[in-house]
Amino acid sequence: QVQFVESGGGLVQAGGSLRISCVASINNFDWSYMAWFRQTPGQERELVASINSGNTPAYVPSVKGRFIISRDDVKRTVDLEMNNLKPEDTAAYYCNTIDKEYFWGRGTQVTVSS
16 A cells, blocks of 8 residues: 655756655654654665644754745645755655654655756
8 A cells, every 4th residue: 555655856956946745645644753764775764854744844054044834734745945955955855753663654755966
């Protein structure tokens, strides 16, 4: 059963912007603490941003001030708006609950060229 479908990735130049989206098919989405993670080859998947059921966002220092996470509980989506992108943001991006409770989706690839 597919639980997360991520989309919106692509190739962008440094300084550019992208908006990626995740459609979630999980129970109690509106109560879930959702998050975006990213992974590069050979590295562990890392937390990028999160948003709780009260719509309070949190960001890791490397993306704070550049990324904006949002959610729509009716559409069951979690979006990540990424601005002023840097080559080090290049990764496959995934969504899940912050506790990684569900199987991972296929992710969406973001590539930032210098």
